[in-house]
Amino acid sequence: MLVEDETEIGSLVSDGLTAEGFSVDYCEDGDAGMEHATTKSYDAVVLDIMLPGKSGLEILKQLREGQNNVPVIIITARGESDDRIEGLNLGADDYLPKPFFVEELVARLRDILRSVPMAPGPASPPIWWMLKWTGKPGASPSCAI
């Protein structure tokens, strides 16, 4: 999920991530971002800090207080080093100072997603689903995987 109130940056980043194969939920304010982050399950959250409504740092803090350990990358404006440090202290996994290249965000997301155990996907089919009946009725069953 991406939370960024500057539409231009937001749509650029969202398009860039989509082009790289990510499916992106894009929120433009902190309250919507918080709601999405707590009601849905994401592989990663990209949070701008300065947002209308809840700030990125407040969202991050509430997520971590709620034991939500979704990987978070915060986006900070140039010079907001206090925010960056606070973000990392609050449990952000990485940060990117603006301006940044979408490619860099993609690289960091991939890195973060590699270092966390993937959320359990749909259960793989039990092994017997892969067994194929090859005998004729009445013949003794034989199986091929």
Ligand code: CA
């Ligand atoms: Ca902003």
